[in-house]
Each structure stands twice: as C-alpha cells, then as structure tokens.
Amino acid sequence: MKPLSRANAGAPEPAPVRVVHLGLGAFFRAHQAWYTHRANAEGGAEPAGIAAFTGRRPDAARPISDQDGLYHVLVRDREGDQTELVTSLSGAYDGADTARRHATFAAPEVGSVTLTVTEAGYRRGADGGPDLDDPALADDLVRLRAGNADVATAPARLVSGLLARRAAEGGPLAVVPCDNLVDNGPTLAKVVVGLAAAVDEGFADWVEHNVSFVSTTIDRITPATTPDDRQVVATLTGFADQAPVVTEPFTEWVLAGEFPAGRPEWERGGARFVDDVKPFEQRKLWLLNGAHSLLAYAGPTRGHTTVAEAIEDPICRGWVDAWWDEAARHLPLTADDIAKYRADLVERFANPRIRHALAQIAMDGSQKLPIRILPVLTRERANGVLPEGGVRALAGWLAHLRKGSDVRDPRAAELTDLAAGSVPTAVHQVLALLDPALADDADLVTAVGATLRELEA
Numbered sequence: 001m002k003p004l005s006r007a008n009a010g011a012p013e014p015a016p017v018r019v020v021h022l023g024l025g026a027f028f029r030a031h032q033a034w035y036t037h038r039a040n041a042e043g044g045a046e047p048a049g050i051a052a053f054t055g056r057r058p059d060a061a062r063p064i065s066d067q068d069g070l071y072h073v074l075v076r077d078r079e080g081d082q083t084e085l086v087t088s089l090s091g092a093y094d095g096a097d098t099a100r101r102h103a104t105f106a107a108p109e110v111g112s113v114t115l116t117v118t119e120a121g122y123r124r125g126a127d128g129g130p131d132l133d134d135p136a137l138a139d140d141l142v143r144l145r146a147g148n149a150d151v152a153t154a155p156a157r158l159v160s161g162l163l164a165r166r167a168a169e170g171g172p173l174a175v176v177p178c179d180n181l182v183d184n185g186p187t188l189a190k191v192v193v194g195l196a197a198a199v200d201e202g203f204a205d206w207v208e209h210n211v212s213f214v215s216t217t218i219d220r221i222t223p224a225t226t227p228d229d230r231q232v233v234a235t236l237t238g239f240a241d242q243a244p245v246v247t248e249p250f251t252e253w254v255l256a257g258e259f260p261a262g263r264p265e266w267e268r269g270g271a272r273f274v275d276d277v278k279p280f281e282q283r284k285l286w287l288l289n290g291a292h293s294l295l296a297y298a299g300p301t302r303g304h305t306t307v308a309e310a311i312e313d314p315i316c317r318g319w320v321d322a323w324w325d326e327a328a329r330h331l332p333l334t335a336d337d338i339a340k341y342r343a344d345l346v347e348r349f350a351n352p353r354i355r356h357a358l359a360q361i362a363m364d365g366s367q368k369l370p371i372r373i374l375p376v377l378t379r380e381r382a383n384g385v386l387p388e389g390g391v392r393a394l395a396g397w398l399a400h401l402r403k404g405s406d407v408r409d410p411r412a413a414e415l416t417d418l419a420a421g422s423v424p425t426a427v428h429q430v431l432a433l434l435d436p437a438l439a440d441d442a443d444l445v446t447a448v449g450a451t452l453r454e455l456e457a
C-alpha cells in the first residue's frame, strides 16, 4: 500500500493560497475544500489553494500535512462507492500556530476566510454578541488586549487574524461561516465586531468597513470517518490515506454577500450565489436538521443508533412526517417544492451505506434546538397548535439528558442536573433554560411531559 503524496498520486503542485479556513474537520473536507477542488479542476481561472487550521486538536493537521494536503472523498450511494482525490488543500496546520495563521491572514492575495467550528464554537451570549462570561473567551480577550495573539477560541482567532491583516495593510476580505446557524453571516459579524470593540473601538470600526460577512446555506451529510472507511479507501485507491472523508452524493452550497478581495470560482464546482439565503436556510435547518435532531433524541428510545436505521422504522418515520407537516406550514415555499425536498430527504436519510451516528448529531442540543426546532414550535404555538413533532423533539432531548451518559454540550452539567427528578419539574426547568416563555406555556409543559413518559416507558 503506497503512502499518499503529491508525487505518488501525480497530483498538481499546491495552488497559491487564496482562502484560509478555521476548523479542519470532516465537513470542510467534504464540502468547501471539495468545491474549491472542483472549481480548480474545471480550469479557466488560476487555481486557488486553501490553508486550513485545526480548531481544537493540534495533532489533527498532521495526517493531512504528511500527505501534502491530499485526501480522498469517498462518495457513497445505495449502489456503491466512488473515490475522488481532493487537491485544493495547500497547507494543513495546527490552529495554535499563531505565526502561520497571522502570515496567512495578512497576505493581500488571501481573499476569504471560511469557518466550520460547530454551533457551540461561535460562543455567542444571550444578546448575540460574544459571550464574555465564557471563561475561554474572557481569557482570550485579556490576551488580545495585551497584544498576545496566542488565543484558543474561534472568535478570538478570527479577531487576531484580522488584527494582523490590518497591521499588514492587507486590505478588505470576506468571512464565510459554514456552520448550521441562522443568518450565519450577520450572526458571526455580531460576535466578531463585539469582540473587536472590546479590544479597541478603532479596530471594530476597521472591521465594519473592511470585512464582509457572507451568509451561507451548506448541505452535505458527512459522518465521522471510521477505521473501516479508511480500509475501503485503501482497497479502492491503493493508497494508505490516513484522512479520507465519507459523504453522500448530494451537495449544496448557497451563498449571499460580497467578496471585496475576490474568491475562487466556486460556482464552477456547483455553488449558487443568491441575494438572500433565507428560504434555503429555513428549508434545510427545519426539514433536514430538525428531523435529524428529532431522530437523534427520540430514535435511541426505540433502540436505533443511526439515521438510516431510525428512518426505516415506521414509528420514527411517522414522527418525522409529523414534524415535516408542522415545519411545512411555515416555509415560504410551494407545496411541490416541499414535497420534492421531503422525498429526497427520505432517500438521503435511508442511504444504508452512510452510517451517520445519532450520538454525533445529539451533541450540543442547547445550541441546535433553538435553531432547528423552536422557530417552528413557537409559530405553531402562536397559532394555538400543540405540534406533535416539535413536542417529541423536546421530549426526546429530555430523555437523552435524563439518561445522563454521553451528554456532550457546553451546558451539559447544568442540563443534566435540571433534567433529573420528577417529570414535571424536569420539563419545566429544561424548557426554561431554552426559553422562559416555553416554561410558562402550561399546555406545552404538559404535552412534553406526557411524551417524555411515553418515550421512557
């Protein structure tokens, strides 16, 4: 079995870096790096390279940098596997490598910064600005004010990179969040401008005038890679690839916003540039991600561990259909569009060769449910409806929290405490943490309690 390298694979030399990425995870490799690779492969413009930095694990870049930035995407449909070698990563680095990060941010030929740092990684406070009660972010702010750029959180790394760009007179640039958040461009802008202002008002002003925050809807189901997946890639390609990613054939990237310093021609890879991502965003976050979260919490009560298993269970499928009916009532799309999207989702979820663990999706519920479930639930309640699917998603989350094991969430300790004890108290306390208005809704509390008892029976 050959080690993967540009020489062994006959791959082109690394392209000049035009994009910096924060959060070198699986999704970035299956999505933004893949679109950049596809755009480069189409030819025409000068190829664009990406310098990508890990978010939290210093060692995560090593297997990729040892392969000259190369890795395979393993695309799995019901019938079989296809591999594609991705060549757009020109460098993979430890996110704590401040000197490298700053040099990349400062380079005028770098025009965009993309991010996949998870919902929790944005460290937003209740007002949408930076959560300065978060100890890690507060610690980073002290460092930034002291001129020390060795910071750890994603917002602080972005701010320190922008400080380096301003100091080098690198010019304007675009920041492109690719995480599942509502209004992700303006949402990130609020965190970054707030943190910049806490460092220095003049710098916040520079950010407002020089940095464009682009909104995106991003979609490609990409589970964590397993050792078996690596073996499949080795068998198919003959390379001992240490960093392949597994994904589905479907992919979507919709973007809205300005790129003042240019960008790769991602549309050549299939990306769409629109004036407003909102209809795409609501369709995706409510129908796809909402159903994912519902299955992630309620599915295990029926013994399921993956999305594909759960969606094939007629009971779980009924839960998802109920949720989709509720969400559909509030989507600004035609009935035909919604029906087609739902049918496609059933196919995507049921793909038996994508083993998407419910436990992976269940992470960070306190950050995800307000985006995926509550917008529909609150609209339904305003219309006097007790929505079965939304209620079940909340009840499922409570069941997950009450099991107590493997709750991965920035508020895990608080949540598992609140969820313990009698059902009515647990439901009231957990809903109050999400939104006090939910806990004041007696009919909702009763319905969630009844569904929780049913799931726990």
Ligand SMILES: NC(=O)c1ccc[n+]([C@@H]2O[C@H](COP(=O)([O-])OP(=O)(O)OC[C@H]3O[C@@H](n4cnc5c(N)ncnc54)[C@H](O)[C@@H]3O)[C@@H](O)[C@H]2O)c1
Binding pocket: 022, 023, 024, 025, 026, 027, 028, 054, 055, 056, 057, 116, 117, 118, 119, 120, 121, 122, 153, 154, 178, 179, 180, 181, 218, 219, 220, 221, 222, 223, 224
């Ligand atoms: N996997 C998917 O199917 C998918 C699809 C659409 C969007 N996304 C978005 O991409 C994100 C990452 O998914 P993934 O599959 O790449 O996961 P992953 O676990 O493979 O990678 C996560 C990346 O985020 C970084 N990270 C995690 N927590 C962080 C934190 N608190 N601060 C800074 N960086 C942090 C990690 O270091 C890593 O680089 C998701 O949370 C979601 O917002 C994922």
Ligand SMILES: O=P(O)(O)OC[C@@H](O)[C@@H](O)[C@H](O)[C@H](O)CO
Binding pocket: 119, 180, 218, 219, 220, 221, 222, 288, 289, 292, 293, 360, 361, 363
């Ligand atoms: O990646 P997360 O943790 O935000 O959410 C888990 C899944 O719901 C998500 O990754 C979907 O698979 C993805 O959003 C599909 O495009």
